[in-house]
Amino acid sequence: MSTKDQIVLDSLFRDIVKFYSSSHTSLITLRAIIEAIKDLDCVADVFISQLKEVCAIITNSQPRMFPIDNLIILFEQELEKQEYFKDKNIATMKSASIEIIEKLIKRLEYDMSELAKQGLNHIEDGDFIVLHAVEEPVELLMPEAKKMGKEFKVLILKQDAIKTMQVINIMEKNSIKYTVIPEWDLIHFFDKVNKLFIGAYAITSDGKFVSDSGTSNIVSECHIHKLPIYLFSPILEITPTFSRHQNIYLKEESENVSGLDYTLISHSSDIVSLDLVDHIITDQGEIEQNKLAEFCTV
Amino acid sequence: MEHSNAFLPILVFLVVYVAITFELVNKAAAALAGVGVLVVLRVTTEHHAVGFIDFETLMLLTGMMILVSMIKKSGFFTIVSVKIAEITKGTPVRILVLFSIVTALMSAFLDNVTTVLIIIPIIIELTRGMGLNPRNYVLSQIFISNIGGTATLIGDPPNVIIGSKVGLSFNEFILNLTPAVIPIFIIVLGYIWFINRVEFKPINTNMSKLVSVQLLLEKIRYEFANIKIDKNLMIKSLACLFLAILLFITQTITGLAPGVVALGMAMVLLIISRADVEHVLEEVEWSTLLFFTGLFILVGVLEEYGVIEWIAHNVFMNVGDNPYVIVLMVLWVSGIASGFLDNIPFTITMIPIIHLLLESNPIPNNILWWSLALGACLGGNITIIGASANIVSVGIAKKYGVEISFIDFMIKGIIVSLISLVIASIYLVIYLRLSL
Numbered sequence: 261m262s263t264k265d266q267i268v269l270d271s272l273f274r275d276i277v278k279f280y281s282s283s284h285t286s287l288i289t290l291r292a293i294i295e296a297i298k299d300l301d302c303v304a305d306v307f308i309s310q311l312k313e314v315c316a317i318i319t320n321s322q323p324r325m326f327p328i329d330n331l332i333i334l335f336e337q338e339l340e341k342q343e344y345f346k347d348k349n350i351a352t353m354k355s356a357s358i359e360i361i362e363k364l365i366k367r368l369e370y371d372m373s374e375l376a377k378q379g380l381n382h383i384e385d386g387d388f389i390v391l392h393a394v395e396e397p398v399e400l401l402m403p404e405a406k407k408m409g410k411e412f413k414v415l416i417l418k419q420d421a422i423k424t425m426q427v428i429n430i431m432e433k434n435s436i437k438y439t440v441i442p443e444w445d446l447i448h449f450f451d452k453v454n455k456l457f458i459g460a461y462a463i464t465s466d467g468k469f470v471s472d473s474g475t476s477n478i479v480s481e482c483h484i485h486k487l488p489i490y491l492f493s494p495i496l497e498i499t500p501t502f503s504r505h506q507n508i509y510l511k512e513e514s515e516n517v518s519g520l521d522y523t524l525i526s527h528s529s530d531i532v533s534l535d536l537v538d539h540i541i542t543d544q545g546e547i548e549q550n551k552l553a554e555f556c557t558v
Numbered sequence: 559m560e561h562s563n564a565f566l567p568i569l570v571f572l573v574v575y576v577a578i579t580f581e582l583v584n585k586a587a588a589a590l591a592g593v594g595v596l597v598v599l600r601v602t603t604e605h606h607a608v609g610f611i612d613f614e615t616l617m618l619l620t621g622m623m624i625l626v627s628m629i630k631k632s633g634f635f636t637i638v639s640v641k642i643a644e645i646t647k648g649t650p651v652r653i654l655v656l657f658s659i660v661t662a663l664m665s666a667f668l669d670n671v672t673t674v675l676i677i678i679p680i681i682i683e684l685t686r687g688m689g690l691n692p693r694n695y696v697l698s699q700i701f702i703s704n705i706g707g708t709a710t711l712i713g714d715p716p717n718v719i720i721g722s723k724v725g726l727s728f729n730e731f732i733l734n735l736t737p738a739v740i741p742i743f744i745i746v747l748g749y750i751w752f753i754n755r756v757e758f759k760p761i762n763t764n765m766s767k768l769v770s771v772q773l774l775l776e777k778i779r780y781e782f783a784n785i786k787i788d789k790n791l792m793i794k795s796l797a798c799l800f801l802a803i804l805l806f807i808t809q810t811i812t813g814l815a816p817g818v819v820a821l822g823m824a825m826v827l828l829i830i831s832r833a834d835v836e837h838v839l840e841e842v843e844w845s846t847l848l849f850f851t852g853l854f855i856l857v858g859v860l861e862e863y864g865v866i867e868w869i870a871h872n873v874f875m876n877v878g879d880n881p882y883v884i885v886l887m888v889l890w891v892s893g894i895a896s897g898f899l900d901n902i903p904f905t906i907t908m909i910p911i912i913h914l915l916l917e918s919n920p921i922p923n924n925i926l927w928w929s930l931a932l933g934a935c936l937g938g939n940i941t942i943i944g945a946s947a948n949i950v951s952v953g954i955a956k957k958y959g960v961e962i963s964f965i966d967f968m969i970k971g972i973i974v975s976l977i978s979l980v981i982a983s984i985y986l987v988i989y990l991r992l993s994l
Binding site: 264265267268269271272273275276279280288289291292293295296297299300301302310311313314317 | 647687688689762763764765766767768769770771772773774776777780
């Protein structure tokens with residue numbers, strides 16, 4: 261595996277997940293693999309090694325990204341079932357691989373729409389919901405609820421400029437009423453808001469979830485103020501791995517402000533305890549924290 | 559030349575030239591301060607000085623600046639850039655060739671600075687995202703932008719000045735310069751590919767890279783296409799640009815000067831688009847226009863004091879009356895000088911000199927003007943300070959973390975300029991041979 265290819269793909273994952281949810285990013289990645297298979301020019305033997313290499317790069321990404329991580333495992337399981345194609349014809353191998361990926365895309369699309377349906381049960385008229393990043397509730401649930409005619413408002417917590425702009429774009433596009441405040445101003449709104457909606461990159465087997473950086477602060481603050489916290493996540497985001505194995509990316513960059521040089525350290529994502537979450541909503545309905553492992557796909 | 563009288567205008571001109579070349583002060587401030595000194599010292603009067611300004615050039619530049627700023631505001635350039643990025647599919651050679659074609663065309667019909675402002679960020683984003691080194695791609699687009707701008711009357715400021723002051727039409731520029739620019743473009747592109755051929759390896763044998771390209775395109779699509787697209791303004795502004803180009807082409811039939819056409823179409827666009835005029839006027843590069851104004855006056859005063867005539871007689875006419883030598887000398891002197899000096903004041907200074915040269919050596923088919931245009935535009939590739947687009951591009955690249963030093967630029971720029979000037983020389987010699 262080329263380290264350079266890994267670094268390039270990791271960086272792209274981190275960038276894309278700033279403006280799309282991890283589910284949407286996974287869909288884009290699956291479609292990207294299909295296009296890459298079509299464009300790839302190689303012989304049959306090399307094709308399998310290239311396919312394996314791409315799968316390894318994706319499942320080793322920094323940070324690990326679900327549902328794509330689990331979908332790639334399912335893809336590899338399917339390839340193994342087919343003994344990595346008995347017929348060593350490159351055209352057949354390509355079309356068979358594409359067929360498997362297309363099925364995975366359909367499955368993910370179905371799960372995402374089911375998650376939106378399940379989520380609708382948790383939005384009521386008059387709700388004032390706190391959001392902070394482009395996650396599944398923002399992309400799937402809010403537009404769907406608005407279409408259904410539900411009347412609710414959104415409080416957007418401003419953090420990363422790109423993420424906040426995308427949340428605002430989605431609200432604007434769907435004519436959803438919103439107010440933007442700096443994240444640190446939330447304390448003044450606890451008497452007005454009634455729910456916090458968040459998403460995740462992964463739900464790990466040690467009772468934690470990995471999500472956008474900045475989630476931990478907000479969840480902790482909302483938990484202290486007893487604001488109901490809803491985590492929306494497709495079942496495909498549940499992983500049998502631990503939170504410490506999620507390859508959280510540590511970024512160190514030099515900054516200069518007013519002539520002062522310093523090193524700024526930041527992480528690609530947060531690890532938050534599921535104990536702080538009040539409701540875990542999946543495409544298969546609300547699930548108790550202690551029963552999550554039963555739903556793990558891989 | 560009356561030496562005692564001419565001393566002051568020469569001194570002021572040289573000080574302004576040094577200040578402009580080494581960017582000691584703002585160009586417009588330097589030129590206008592020079593004019594101010596000449597007026598205060600009674601070398602010329604303010605009323606007399608105004609007579610030296612070529613309003614035709616200023617009208618053409620102002621009109622094109624307004625048209626381009628409105629097209630840019632409509633989001634058209636963003637759409638074009640993203641589409642090109644999609645077509646390249648991240649293949650290094652395709653990135654080089656397709657972006658170069660677009661850059662050359664844009665530079666020919668818009669100004670070079672606008673072209674690089676649009677192209678450089680997206681090419682950096684695309685190549686860096688692919689794990690490639692953006693430096694060579696940035697340099698290639700700068701070189702190509704200067705080459706593409708050489709092809710038309712509106713492509714590069716030296717051409718605008720020559721066209722307006724000499725009265726050469728848009729069609730004459732295209733017909734006489736494009737046959738030289740096309741081979742220069744192809745050979746320079748081939749040279750850029752050859753010296754960087756290891757970097758331009760195909761990626762369709764590497765699936766990880768192909769996946770990365772797709773993700774990268776998604777990212778670019780989001781980042782660049784998130785800019786608001788105003789379809790209504792896009793249609794109106796493109797229609798006005800198209801009409802302006804059509805009127806440039808039909809100048810011999812309509813009798814409308816390019817400056818009148820450009821400013822006229824810009825005014826039409828401002829009215830039909832109901833644009834916020836104050837906001838649009840903020841986009842006009844007033845400092846460039848004032849810079850031109852100041853230079854016209856400084857050179858006009860030099861001309862009045864006989865300095866230009868003296869240079870023409872003592873420098874250029876000393877080479878004899880062989881038309882080949884004169885044409886090649888104008889080309890190479892313009893080329894080399896434009897590499898180290900700002901090509902705008904250089905061109906303004908050269909115009910009266912060329913007029914004098916033509917009086918004593920009537921070279922047919924305006925070949926001497928084409929020689930000046932080719933030299934002044936192509937020589938801009940020698941150093942970073944050779945053209946405004948170079949300075950702007952290097953600045954944008956630096957903002958994106960791509961460092962291009964003066965020496966880095968010059969090492970590649972000298973060879974690109976040498977290739978360009980050699981091809982231009984061959985073209986001019988053939989043209990002259992056929993004309994005599």
